Amino acid sequence: MSTTKHGKAPGVTRADLTEAVYQRHGGLTKTEAAEVVNKIFETVKVNLLEGRQVKIQNFGVFEVAVRKGRAGVNPADGLPIFIPEHRSLSFRPAPRLKDAVQESPSERRRDK
Numbered sequence: 001m002s003t004t005k006h007g008k009a010p011g012v013t014r015a016d017l018t019e020a021v022y023q024r025h026g027g028l029t030k031t032e033a034a035e036v037v038n039k040i041f042e043t044v045k046v047n048l049l050e051g052r053q054v055k056i057q058n059f060g061v062f063e064v065a066v067r068k069g070r071a072g073v074n075p076a077d078g079l080p081i082f083i084p085e086h087r088s089l090s091f092r093p094a095p096r097l098k099d100a101v102q103e104s105p106s107e108r109r110r111d112k
Contacts, residue, residue: 060093
């Protein structure tokens with residue numbers, strides 16, 4: 001596996017996900033696989049915009065949280081500022097995903 005200049009493994013792109021769907025489901029063309037991936041992302045996005053949670057079993061929960069307005073400090077000059085109420089996207093991983101991430105790479109290889 002290659003790494004970036006910061007020593008981390010490169011991220012997964014939409015094209016990578018499309019390729020994985022294409023490889024896994026031999027009856028689909030690459031265009032159809034891309035449509036599947038795009039439809040999943042669009043469904044997640046629409047539901048979040050409508051204020052609904054998106055729960056994916058054994059993966060996690062995406063939701064939009066409303067953050068109340070609060071007092072803060074401008075880091076540039078140290079003066080107090082007001083941070084207005086805003087919406088924020090949050091993700092809570094499922095316990096199974098969280099546990100898998102906490103395992104060392106050698107433990108994950110042993111399980112396969």
